[in-house]
Amino acid sequence: MKCGHWIGAEHRHCGATDNVRPYLTGPCCPAHTPNALKGLPEVQPGPGMPAGAWTTPSPINESRIADARAVASGKRRSNPEAYRAAQAATNHTTT
Ligand SMILES: [Zn+2]
Incomplete structure (x- = not known):
């Protein structure tokens, strides 16, 4: 070739x-x-994507709230302390 x-x-x-x-x-x-x-950098062959290729910018606070709700509902695995803290946090905001 x-x-x-x-x-x-x-x-x-x-x-x-x-x-x-x-x-x-x-x-x-x-x-x-x-x-x-x-004049662009060469695309390298091989497995994997460039770091951050699929990351989307999202407000950190929103993901924290989602995490707490997931932990409190038991959908997300965590330790007992985090579970209680998350339940306290979500109960505090929903009642
Ligand atoms: Zn050439």
Whole structure:
């Protein structure tokens, strides 16, 4: 597999064969991948997503309330102290 990138200035195809991988635009060497040509960091192959890829910004207070309710209702596993504290907290706000 050869890099198919056309180097206009030199009127030739790149033709590099080192680390050439198939891309939507055809086989490309690392210097001529679609991302490299756009000046973007290369997407690395392999398992896993970038850290934080699926994190959504959410107010911390809301998640804390949801946690306390889940603990109090017994849906969420926790230690007895946290369970009692959560029940006290939710009872305090609901009655
Ligand atoms: Zn190339």
